[in-house]
Amino acid sequence: MLYRAKSGHPGGSLSAVEAIVTLYFHHMKHNPKKPKDPNRDRFVLSKGHAAPTLYAVLAECGYFNVKELLHLREINRMLQGHPVCTYIPGIEASTGSLGHGLSFANGIALAGKLDKKNYRVYVMVGDGETNEGQIWEAAASASHYKLDNLTALLDRNFLQIDGKTEDVLRLESVRDRWTSFGWNVLEVDGHDIEEIIDALLAANDQKNQPSMIILNTVKGKGVSFMENNIDFHGVPPNEMEYKLAMKELDTAKRALEATL
Amino acid sequence: MTKKEMANPRDAYGETLVELGGKHNNIVVLDADLSKSTKTILFAKKYPERFFEMGIAEANMISTAAGLASCGKIPFASTFAVFATGRVYDQIRIDVAYSEANVKIFATHGGISVGKDGASHQMIEDLALMRVLPNMTVFAPSDAAQTRRIVELMATTDGPMYARIGRANAPILYKKEDLKEITIGKGVTIKNGSDITIIACGTMVDQALEAHEQLSKEGISARVIDMHTIKPLDEKLVLKCARDTQGIITIEEHSIIGGLGSAVAEVLAENSCSIKFKRIGVQDIFCESGEPEELFEKYGLNASHIVKTAKKLMK
Numbered sequence: 190m191l192y193r194a195k196s197g198h199p200g201g202s203l204s205a206v207e208a209i210v211t212l213y214f215h216h217m218k219h220n221p222k223k224p225k226d227p228n229r230d231r232f233v234l235s236k237g238h239a240a241p242t243l244y245a246v247l248a249e250c251g252y253f254n255v256k257e258l259l260h261l262r263e264i265n266r267m268l269q270g271h272p273v274c275t276y277i278p279g280i281e282a283s284t285g286s287l288g289h290g291l292s293f294a295n296g297i298a299l300a301g302k303l304d305k306k307n308y309r310v311y312v313m314v315g316d317g318e319t320n321e322g323q324i325w326e327a328a329a330s331a332s333h334y335k336l337d338n339l340t341a342l343l344d345r346n347f348l349q350i351d352g353k354t355e356d357v358l359r360l361e362s363v364r365d366r367w368t369s370f371g372w373n374v375l376e377v378d379g380h381d382i383e384e385i386i387d388a389l390l391a392a393n394d395q396k397n398q399p400s401m402i403i404l405n406t407v408k409g410k411g412v413s414f415m416e417n418n419i420d421f422h423g424v425p426p427n428e429m430e431y432k433l434a435m436k437e438l439d440t441a442k443r444a445l446e447a448t449l
Numbered sequence: 450m451t452k453k454e455m456a457n458p459r460d461a462y463g464e465t466l467v468e469l470g471g472k473h474n475n476i477v478v479l480d481a482d483l484s485k486s487t488k489t490i491l492f493a494k495k496y497p498e499r500f501f502e503m504g505i506a507e508a509n510m511i512s513t514a515a516g517l518a519s520c521g522k523i524p525f526a527s528t529f530a531v532f533a534t535g536r537v538y539d540q541i542r543i544d545v546a547y548s549e550a551n552v553k554i555f556a557t558h559g560g561i562s563v564g565k566d567g568a569s570h571q572m573i574e575d576l577a578l579m580r581v582l583p584n585m586t587v588f589a590p591s592d593a594a595q596t597r598r599i600v601e602l603m604a605t606t607d608g609p610m611y612a613r614i615g616r617a618n619a620p621i622l623y624k625k626e627d628l629k630e631i632t633i634g635k636g637v638t639i640k641n642g643s644d645i646t647i648i649a650c651g652t653m654v655d656q657a658l659e660a661h662e663q664l665s666k667e668g669i670s671a672r673v674i675d676m677h678t679i680k681p682l683d684e685k686l687v688l689k690c691a692r693d694t695q696g697i698i699t700i701e702e703h704s705i706i707g708g709l710g711s712a713v714a715e716v717l718a719e720n721s722c723s724i725k726f727k728r729i730g731v732q733d734i735f736c737e738s739g740e741p742e743e744l745f746e747k748y749g750l751n752a753s754h755i756v757k758t759a760k761k762l763m764k
Contacts, residue, residue, distance in 0.1 A: 227521070274519070275549050281519065283548045286539050292509045293544060296516015296524075299501065303477070304520070323540075326509035334501075 191425035194262040198238040200421040204346040204406035205239045211385045221251035235290020236315035237271040252279035288321030298336040317349030331399040332371030339399040340392040346408035367401045379404025453620035456593035463488025465600040479526045487527040515544035518551045530559035530572035546582040559613035560702030562741035577707025579611040587680040588612035591654035594623040636683040642672030646690035653700040659752035696725035696762040705730035
């Protein structure tokens with residue numbers, strides 16, 4: 190997708206794959222045939238630049254044709270560089286400007302409480318994104334309103350555009366920060382699907398407070414030369430890199446299939 | 450001059466929210482620690498479960514309102530005009546306007562008549578900021594009665610909307626029976642006139658009416674338009690005034706850049722209207738602390754200034 194689009198954000202898309210796949214294929218109540226079902230669980234991708242991963246998952250679920258993925262970021266096509274909720278089926282919130290999504294998810298959670306609905310809201314936030322002040326307004330608000338129908342997932346890949354998160358604007362202790370804002374904090378290997386499932390289930394059971402699952406991830410996960418390489422935050426692979434990446438992913442896929 | 454009957458548009462806003470709250474279960478209200486001033490406190494008392502106190506966190510308030518709207522709620526988000534627009538421009542741009550969210554941003558304390566708080570609190574750019582956003586409807590109601598009507602229209606019409614009123618009491622300009630005719634995007638010809646047209650919005654409509662009286666004594670017949678909807682602008686009415694009268698003056702409690710005056714100028718210019726035209730508003734400057742009337746006098750936002758401008762234009 191990104192190779193064809195010749196733009197986009199591979200690093201932060203790859204670090205988010207397992208969590209988004211787990212949500213849509215193992216955890217959330219949703220029906221691609223009824224994308225506006227009022228009782229559906231919702232997912233908000235606050236770190237909107239990871240759109241390629243979300244689009245791929247939505248397409249695989251059946252929200253729209255998989256072929257559309259090859260036209261990411263093209264004029265007269267549906268898939269915008271960042272998610273837009275008005276015309277892409279399955280997208281709940283228009284994101285891309287960082288820091289908004291947690292607040293938006295709070296709104297959905299408040300509506301759910303008001304209407305006594307059983308749906309849950311999930312929101313993925315980037316670690317660099319938590320530099321934004323609005324995230325902390327929303328963090329305070331979610332715990333103030335006891336939004337236990339809300340689960341946030343922090344893609345803790347330790348990198349942002351200008352460098353390591355701890356060098357750009359220190360985030361640690363991430364766990365302590367969210368705990369002190371009144372959140373139920375869980376921490377998992379963000380590339381281990383079983384751990385993610387367990388954490389999501391534990392969060393569902395938490396009462397009177399929102400849950401934050403810190404996903405310890407690797408930016409660019411799955412492609413050796415992209416892993417932990419900040420050069421691939423917002424730059425797509427060139428032809429040689431693309432071929433190498435696809436070869437690596439193909440080898441990994443075959444190895445995985447052999448174990449089944 | 451007979452003493453005018455006064456009412457506060459903020460009270461009208463709060464009371465109308467309460468009335469509408471009884472009719473529409475999906476109306477919810479958010480405020481950012483100013484509910485006593487914006488009068489959303491009236492709704493909070495009547496429907497506490499549907500009122501969300503967001504604290505001094507306006508960005509979170511706007512995006513949360515958008516999330517509520519995505520679930521079928523009709524959120525009214527209120528605070529002072531400075532905090533309701535400039536401070537949260539990005540949240541309004543993405544979560545409300547771009548997302549076509551059914552969020553109603555209702556701001557009080559717009560313009561320089563906030564008075565003594567000074568320029569930090571005198572919002573003179575909000576109409577411009579909101580007008581430039583695609584999908585956004587923009588209102589500046591002129592009195593308490595019209596405020597009621599506009600709030601009703603906002604609640605019952607889908608789409609992103611912004612309205613701003615002032616802080617102070619305002620003379621009542623409309624009778625109840627006039628209000629049905631007020632619809633989105635249709636200016637009101639509040640006084641007929643054949644020589645010159647004054648197009649005003651918000652607090653300045655009353656000043657335009659006073660100017661109408663003073664001008665008529667000097668033999669100048671001034672038409673007064675209450676342009677309560679800044680966007681979509683009533684272009685037909687603007688062009689009719691350009692045909693019917695010799696000049697157009699706009700007046701607004703806002704910068705002369707980007708608000709009502711600019712909107713009218715755009716219509717006149719693009720329709721090749723060669724007409725005498727003058728915008729009255731704050732002249733690209735930050736104002737200062739003072740009593741509202743003192744500020745209006747110093748910065749040229751009152752009836753006597755309209756009269757002077759009209760006479761100069763008519764020469």
